[in-house]
Amino acid sequence: xxxxxxxxxxxxxxxxxxxxxxxxxxxxxxxxxxxxxxxxxxxxxxxxxxxxxxxxxxxxxxxxxxxxxxxxxxxxxxxxxxxxxxxxxxxxxxxxxxxxxxxxxxxxxxxxxxxxxxxxxxxxxxxxxxxxxxxxxxxxxxxxxxxxxxxxxxxxxxxxxxxxxxxxxxxxxxxxxxxxxxxxxxxxxxxxxxxxxxxxxxxxxxxxxxxxxxxxxxxxxxxxxxxxxxxxxxxxxxxxxxxxxxxxxxxxxxxxxxxxxxxxxxxxxxxxxxxxxxxxxxxxxxxxxxxxxxxxxxxxxxxxxxxxxxxxxxxxxxxxxxxxxxxxxxxxxxxxxxxxxxxxxxxxxxxxxxxxxxxxxxxxxxxxxxxxxxxxxxxxxxxxxxxxxxxxxxxxxxxxxxxxxxxxxxxxxxxxxxxxxxxxxxxxxxxxxxxxxxxxxxxxxxxxxxxxxxxxxxxxxxxxxxxxxx
Amino acid sequence: xxxxxxxxxxxxxxxxxxxxxxxxxxxxxxxxxxxxxxxxxxxxxxxxxxxxxxxxxxxxxxxxxxxxxxxxxxxxxxxxxxxxxxxxxxxxxxxxxxxxxxxxxxxxxxxxxxxxxxxxxxxxxxxxxxxxxxxxxxxxxxxxxxxxxxxxxxxxxxxxxxxxxxxxxxxxxxxxxxxxxxxxxxxxxxxxxxxxxxxxxxxxxxxxxxxxxxxxxxxxxxxxxxxxxxxxxxxxxxxxxxxxxxxxxxxxxxxxxxxxxxxxxxxxxxxxxxxxxxxxxxxxxxxxxxxxxxxxxxxxxxxxxxxxxxxxxxxxxxxxxxxxxxxxxxxxxxxxxxxxxxxxxxxxxxxxxxxxxxxxxxxxxxxxxxxxxxxxxxxxxxxxxxxxxxxxxxxxxxxxxxxxxxxxxxxxxxxxxxxxxxxxxxxxxxxxxxxxxxxxxxxxxxxxxxxxxxxxxxxxxxxxxxxxxxxxxxxxxxxxxxxxxxxxxxxxxxxxxxxxxxxxxxxx
Numbered sequence: 014x015x016x017x018x019x020x021x022x023x024x025x026x027x028x029x030x031x032x033x034x035x036x037x038x039x040x041x042x043x044x045x046x047x048x049x050x051x052x053x054x055x056x057x058x059x060x061x062x063x064x065x066x067x068x069x070x071x072x073x074x075x076x077x078x079x080x081x082x083x084x085x086x087x088x089x090x091x092x093x094x095x096x097x098x099x100x101x102x103x104x105x106x107x108x109x110x111x112x113x114x115x116x117x118x119x120x121x122x123x124x125x126x127x128x129x130x131x132x133x134x135x136x137x138x139x140x141x142x143x144x145x146x147x148x149x150x151x152x153x154x155x156x157x158x159x160x161x162x163x164x165x166x167x168x169x170x171x172x173x174x175x176x177x178x179x180x181x182x183x184x185x186x187x188x189x190x191x192x193x194x195x196x197x198x199x200x201x202x203x204x205x206x207x208x209x210x211x212x213x214x215x216x217x218x219x220x221x222x223x224x225x226x227x228x229x230x231x232x233x234x235x236x237x238x239x240x241x242x243x244x245x246x247x248x249x250x251x252x253x254x255x256x257x258x259x260x261x262x263x264x265x266x267x268x269x270x271x272x273x274x275x276x277x278x279x280x281x282x283x284x285x286x287x288x289x290x291x292x293x294x295x296x297x298x299x300x301x302x303x304x305x306x307x308x309x310x311x312x313x314x315x316x317x318x319x320x321x322x323x324x325x326x327x328x329x330x331x332x333x334x335x336x337x338x339x340x341x342x343x344x345x346x347x348x349x350x351x352x353x354x355x356x357x358x359x360x361x362x363x364x365x366x367x368x369x370x371x372x373x374x375x376x377x378x379x380x381x382x383x384x385x386x387x388x389x390x391x392x393x394x395x396x397x398x399x400x401x402x403x404x405x406x407x408x409x410x411x412x413x414x415x416x417x418x419x420x421x422x423x424x425x426x427x428x429x430x431x432x433x434x435x436x437x438x439x440x441x442x443x444x445x446x447x448x449x450x451x452x453x454x455x456x457x458x459x460x461x462x463x464x465x466x467x468x469x470x471x472x473x474x475x476x477x478x479x480x481x482x483x
Numbered sequence: 484x485x486x487x488x489x490x491x492x493x494x495x496x497x498x499x500x501x502x503x504x505x506x507x508x509x510x511x512x513x514x515x516x517x518x519x520x521x522x523x524x525x526x527x528x529x530x531x532x533x534x535x536x537x538x539x540x541x542x543x544x545x546x547x548x549x550x551x552x553x554x555x556x557x558x559x560x561x562x563x564x565x566x567x568x569x570x571x572x573x574x575x576x577x578x579x580x581x582x583x584x585x586x587x588x589x590x591x592x593x594x595x596x597x598x599x600x601x602x603x604x605x606x607x608x609x610x611x612x613x614x615x616x617x618x619x620x621x622x623x624x625x626x627x628x629x630x631x632x633x634x635x636x637x638x639x640x641x642x643x644x645x646x647x648x649x650x651x652x653x654x655x656x657x658x659x660x661x662x663x664x665x666x667x668x669x670x671x672x673x674x675x676x677x678x679x680x681x682x683x684x685x686x687x688x689x690x691x692x693x694x695x696x697x698x699x700x701x702x703x704x705x706x707x708x709x710x711x712x713x714x715x716x717x718x719x720x721x722x723x724x725x726x727x728x729x730x731x732x733x734x735x736x737x738x739x740x741x742x743x744x745x746x747x748x749x750x751x752x753x754x755x756x757x758x759x760x761x762x763x764x765x766x767x768x769x770x771x772x773x774x775x776x777x778x779x780x781x782x783x784x785x786x787x788x789x790x791x792x793x794x795x796x797x798x799x800x801x802x803x804x805x806x807x808x809x810x811x812x813x814x815x816x817x818x819x820x821x822x823x824x825x826x827x828x829x830x831x832x833x834x835x836x837x838x839x840x841x842x843x844x845x846x847x848x849x850x851x852x853x854x855x856x857x858x859x860x861x862x863x864x865x866x867x868x869x870x871x872x873x874x875x876x877x878x879x880x881x882x883x884x885x886x887x888x889x890x891x892x893x894x895x896x897x898x899x900x901x902x903x904x905x906x907x908x909x910x911x912x913x914x915x916x917x918x919x920x921x922x923x924x925x926x927x928x929x930x931x932x933x934x935x936x937x938x939x940x941x942x943x944x945x946x947x948x949x950x951x952x953x954x955x956x957x958x959x960x961x962x963x964x965x966x967x968x969x970x971x972x973x974x975x976x977x978x979x980x981x982x983x984x985x986x987x988x989x990x991x
Contacts, residue, residue, distance in 0.1 A: 030542055031559075036518025056484075058578040058609065059494040064521045066489060066879075083485040086610040089582055098484040105486060121516045121579050125548065152516030153544055403539070403566065422523035422536065429533035477533050 023383055023393050025370065030399035033422045034344035034368055035068060035438065036061070037150040037160030038118050041079045042069050043442065044164055047223045050251045052112035053079040054102065056130070057120030078110060084122055091126075096133055103141055112143065114171075114252040116164060119149035144252070146171060156368035158270040158345050158441060161223055166273040168248055169221075169282060172258040213240035215309040219256050219284070221247040221274050222267035224446060231447045232267065232292060239306050239313055247274070258282045265305055267292060267446060270346035272374040288374070290381040293347070294354030295323040295451045300381055323448045327358075330455040333462050335359035337415035340408075343367045343400050344420050345441050349375055351418070352394060353382040354451075355458065361391045363412050366400035416461065431475040433461040489841045489861055491791075491816035491879060496577045497522060498617030499605040500538055502625070502708075503573040505655040505684035509625075510537040510569040511605075512559055514552070514580040514587060517542055529882050530657060539563060543579050552585055560594035560602055570689045571601045571625070578609040601689075603628055615707040615791070616819060618655065622684055623711035626692055630719065633693035640697055647746045647753070648678040650698040650716075652724075653709030654685040659794065659878045660892050661685065667891035668704060671729070674762075675742065675755060683712075696720040700745045704728055704893055706792040707817065723748075729893050730797035731805055731901065732769050735762075762895045769898035772906070773805050781808055781909055787851055788813040789836070789844055789858040790877025792820055794892070796827040798857050798876050801901060803831035808905075811851045812836050814844065852960050855908040860884070870959055874908040940966050943978040950982060961986070 038061055041053040055061055062081040069077070082102050087093040103115055119130050134145040148167045150160035220232070220243055233243045245256020258264075260283040266275055269291050278284040289304035290297050299320045306313045324331070339355055341348045343366025352362045372379065386393045397405075402423065409417055409432060417427055417434045424434040435458060445454040468474075496513060500522045503511040513519060523536040541552065541559040560572050574591055587604050595602045606624055607617040633639045649672055654665045665682060672679050680698035681691045701716055701724040703709040713724035723745045729738040736759045743755045763770050772778050786808050788799045792815050799813040814836030815824045821837040828835060836847060845865045848856060856866045856873040860881050866873035875884055876892075891897040942950065953961050961982075968985035969977050 030517070030544070031539065032517075033520055033523060034518060036516075036521070038518075059490060059613075060496070060515075060519060060578045060609070062487060062490055063493045063497065064518065067521060067525055070881075077488065080486050080488040083487050085485060088484055089610065093484070102484055102486050121543070122582065125579065125582050152518040153548060156517060406535075420524065422520065422527050425527045425531060426533060426535045 023379060024395050025398065026395060027398045028401040028404060030401070032343065032366070032368070032400045032402045032405075033420045035157040035420075036064050036152045037155040037157055037163065038065060038120060039068050039157060040150060040160030040164055041065070041116075041118060044116075044161060044223060044248070045078045047225075048114070048248050048250070048252055050113035050253060051078060051116055052106050052110055052114070053116045053118060054082050054106065055079065055118040055120065056082040056084065056099075056123050056128070057118075058084050058122050061120050061122075078112065080106070089122070089126055095128055096137065099133060100137055100140065103137060103143070103145070107141055107143055114144045114146055116146045116148060116167075118160075118164075119147060119151060121151045121153050124149065124151050124153055144171065156344065156346070158268070158347070159273075159369065161268075162271050162273045165221060165223070165247060165271060166277040168252075168255065169258070169274055169277045171252075172247065172255045172282070174259060174282075175257065211237065211240065212242040213309065213311055215241060215311070216261065216263055217244040217259070218242065218263045218265065218287075218305070218309075219245045219247060219258055219278075220265055220267055221278065222271055223248055224267060225444055226250065228444050228446050228450065231449050235292075235298070235302060235447060236305065238315070239302060239311055241305060241309065241311065247278075258284060261285070263287055263308065265289060265301075266374070267301075268347070269350055269375055269378060272371040275374050288377045290353070290378040291350045292446050293350040294357065294454065295320045295327075295448050296357045296385070297350055297354060297378075297381070298446070298448050298451075300377070304377065319448060323451055327451060327455055330452070330459050331358045333459045334416075334455075337361070337462075338363055338412070339416045339418065340405075340412065340414040341365045341367075342402065342405050342417065342419040342423065342437070343397065344437050347440055347445075348418075349378050349382060349396070351440065351454075353378065353385050354454070356382070356385045356389050356391055358455070359389065362394035363414055364405070364408065365394050365396045366405060367396060367398055370396065370398045416458070418458075429476045433465060435461055487840075491839050491841070491859065491861070493614035494578060495607045495609045495612045495614065495617035496575050496605075498612070498614040498619070499573065499575045499607055499621040501614070501655050501657050502618050502621040502684050503571075503575070503605075504537050505686070506571070506625070507686060507688045508537075508569050509571045509573060509689060510539070510563055510567055511573045511575050512556070512563060513538065513540045513575045513577055514556060514585070515540050515543060515575075515577040516579055517544070519577055519579070526656060529880075529885050531882075531885065537567070537569065538575075543583070548583075552590070556585075556587070556590040557594045560590070561597050564594075564598035564600050564602075569600050571603060572598065573621070573625075574602065574604045576605065576607065576609065581609040601628070601632075613819070615817065618708050619711045622652075622655075622709065623715055625689065626683070626695065626712045627715060629689055629692035630695065639693055642697070643699055643749075644678060644680060644697050646678050647676070647749075647751045648680040648698045649742075650680050650695055650701045650722075651682045652701050652703050652712050653705045653707075654682060655708060656685060657878075658685075658705070658708070659791075659876075659880060659884065660886075660890055663886075663889055663891035664704065664893040664897070666889070667894035667896050668702070668729075670896075671739075671894045674758065675739065676753070677742070677746070696722060698722060699749055699751075700724060700742070702742070704793075706796075706820065706823065728793050728797055730793070730897060731801040732763055732767055732898050733804060734797065734800060735767075735894060735898065767895040767898040769805065769902045772902050773807075777906060778806055781806055781906075783807070783809050784855070784909060785809050785811050785851065785853040786855050786857060787811055787848055787853045788832070788876070789815070789856075789862055791815060792817040792824050792827075794877040795857075796824060797892075798901070799828045799831050802857070802905065806905065809833075811853060812847060814838065814847075852963075855905075857905070857908070870955070872908045874904045876904075940969055940974075941976050943976055946976075946978040946982055949979040 038055050045053050117130050130147045134147045138145045146167045148164040150163045249255055262284045264278045264284040265287040275286050279286050287305055287308050290300040292298040292301040299316050303313050338361040340363045348365045348367045352365045418437050419434050421436055424436050427434045439457055443453055444450045500511050503509050520540045523538055526532050526536045541556045591602050591604045605621050651668055654661045701713045703713045703726045716722045725741045727738040727741055729735040739755050786802055788795050795815050799810050802808040803810050810832035812834040813828045813832040816839040825835050841861050848865050856862050857876045859877050859879050863873040863875055890900050965982050965985040
């Protein structure tokens with residue numbers, strides 16, 4: 014590996030956009046589990062249904078709170094009335110599942126035939142008495158995790174805007190579950206009295222991004238150590254518990270693919286966005302906490318030791334990848350943060366493919382990537398937006414990286430050609446945020462290398478015959 | 484609109500892609516939005532493909548919506564032609580392109596001017612056909628294209644092969660145990676002294692297609708894929724076809740006798756009766772199994788069958804005719820070909836169920852409470868929930884249904900595999916018997932399972948204790964029967980007496 018000349022700044026390129034990724038409707042898979050009282054209705058065709066059925070694997074058999082509203086020829090040619098059809102299905106959902114919210118996922122088809130979901134929803138909502146949130150998570154506009162972004166951006170508009178005053182008396186006009194609220198309010202009050210002194214006085218902070226509950230707890234406690242109170246999360250465990258967002262609140266993202274949500278919170282809800290690197294890897298987590306502290310004028314306590322301690326505990330894994338190279342084909346928008354973390358681990362990144370690059374929302378993360386590369390003395394990676402998978406495979410053949418992080422469509426064929434791969438989708442579902450989960454992240458990254466250590470003396474690393482080049 | 488979250492047959496383009504990517508050196512280009520190339524993931528994961536799946540997307544995005552694909556599709560075709568030099572590029576429409584109504588024909592014609600390989604548009608409408616119908620149509624379309632092309636160039640070989648020969652039509656990628664079936668059929672043909680002329684589409688080159696008319700006959704092992712092609716070849720060249728699926732001892736014999744008839748009509752003078760006899764008695768163990776004590780224990784046991792036409796019909800006949808098992812209902816999700824299914828299984832089951840609604844099937848299973856289910860992965864999960872064993876016999880399937888070991892469903896080795904599958908699915912006879920005598924050895928708590936059982940009744944301690952003595956695999960049924968009995972008589976509490984009264988009432 015030669016570290017001859019280092020480019021001054023990150024190099025951004027854009028290719029043809031001919032790459033493999035999951036359809037953004039896949040976000041229902043994790044969001045219906047996160048938001049426990051929701052029901053996701055994907056309004057699309059058999060193609061969408063087939064994708065979800067195959068992508069979700071065994072989850073499909075667990076009576077998921079999602080379904081397809083499968084469009085038939087009569088719907089496409091408008092022989093059937095959209096409103097009546099949706100009403101019929103939503104009433105059925107209400108009867109069978111009684112959710113607190115129905116999320117409509119608009120797809121490519123509803124876009125093309127221009128179904129006015131945003132227009133139909135308020136009418137139907139009033140008629141059936143269940144909130145209907147519309148998210149246009151389609152493959153025409155978005156890739157994979159951006160699906161969550163469209164849902165959360167729509168949810169951001171549903172967050173209550175006023176702190177409930179004296180709500181201990183049941184407020185009957187409020188459509189949110191009064192009993193739930195009563196219970197929660199009581200609980201919160203108790204906590205407030207007990208713990209108020211532990212927090213520094215700062216403006217309310219809301220975090221956005223869907224994470225598994227244990228990770229929510231971990232990150233909340235991480236901020237609590239600095240005296241920062243998290244007033245709420247978007248999304249919460251239940252739709253009825255969406256956080257209050259008032260003008261002037263601070264917000265911070267936990268995932269790199271949430272640009273629309275960030276924009277909505279800033280423009281529509283008049284919040285102030287804390288632009289920080291994302292809490293992925295110990296370096297990212299530390300930078301994230303530090304940035305939030307700095308905005309609130311707090312001097313962070315004990316982060317040095319905390320980070321050092323985590324790195325020390327990772328050493329056995331870091332040892333395996335130090336000095337090795339990695340190539341991100343790009344499909345879930347976590348790539349920049351992961352690349353930055355792996356550079357800090359001592360890896361060299363050839364290329365960071367990414368479906369979509371919001372340089373403003375990811376500014377702090379990009380700056381940290383640049384800084385990390387300089388500090389570690391490795392060349393800055395090329396960032397390729399809307400990559401072309403065919404070209405990438407040719408580059409992979411040339412560069413022979415030690416690890417390729419890629420989708421399942423390419424993983425087995427690359428492995429058969431002696432190239433180590435890690436399936437990128439696993440990073441989306443695994444717990445990778447915060448100090449605590451850095452090890453899980455490396456567990457995934459090092460798995461192919463550890464597997465190879467077991468197989469290395471067997472001599473069958475290439476399992477396809479050399480292709481005859483015409 | 485239809486509320487659904489599980490489908491048995493995929494969308495049309497999947498069928499086209501299955502056929503296209505089964506051929507060697509054929510590339511498919513989908514006209515589809517980002518994320519619709521999920522087929523590549525399935526092929527790479529399920530069949531553990533070592534090679535890149537020859538399918539790419541000409542991405543439909545906002546720009547395409549605004550001003551049409553314009554040069555994009557044509558450019559993508561020409562680019563792929565230059566990069567991979569495929570013999571054929573199949574432009575594949577999807578649900579999206581169906582409604583965009585772009586003139587894909589025109590794109591194909593324009594691309595053909597520059598491309599060195601052939602270019603074709605798959606003629607499938609998303610809203611009219613499902614995966615299976617589309618696969619059948621696409622195969623037919625590709626075959627016709629190359630036959631006509633050879634005709635035009637006068638390259639069509641004349642006459643039949645010297646020895647009796649066959650085209651095997653219908654093995655494709657992602658087909659249920661298709662690769663093993665293919666090996667078994669080749670072996671069977673070799674045993675019968677029949678040359679295999681071509682096998683399509685799996686592993687075939689489009690250049691081989693002009694050889695198709697040289698075969699003496701066509702064998703179409705699967706009902707879903709290949710019939711259109713066989714019909715075309717029969718109309719065009721008078722090539723007869725055999726469409727009896729050689730699944731199970733009786734059907735395999737029937738298939739072989741039909742082959743004998745077909746080739747003798749063309750002057751072959753063969754007699755396969757000795758072969759059938761030898762195989763049935765000594766190679767396949769299925770006939771012997773039917774006589775054995777093991778199989779006797781299965782007599783009259785209740786089973787249900789659900790799957791595609793080929794496998795559901797085949798398995799129903801085996802269960803009923805070859806093993807004496809009571810098939811309460813048999814069903815298919817091939818609604819478009821339901822009449823054939825009814826005719827095939829009508830006499831082998833009590834009831835025929837034609838539906839693609841998995842909930843209806845789940846309820847039908849819960850209602851019947853069979854001792855074993857033979858179905859798709861969906862039925863396997865219903866079985867798990869109801870504690871009923873399930874043998875998977877048809878797609879949709881998971882990665883475990885792409886076994887590495889040799890597991891054909893067709894031919895004589897297929898009969899052995901199916902016998903194992905069926906026997907292992909039923910609770911082992913003797914174990915069942917012993918447990919009943921000794922009152923069961925497991926003391927698991929009975930939990931109410933979803934679907935049909937909801938309990939508003941109260942089991943007393945002694946009632947529960949008696950229930951626990953009943954072997955696990957029938958306990959659910961006894962519980963439900965008892966509760967039904969109690970409800971009918973307005974009893975609120977179930978004790979041991981009620982339990983046994985119920986048992987007597989149903990004569991169990």
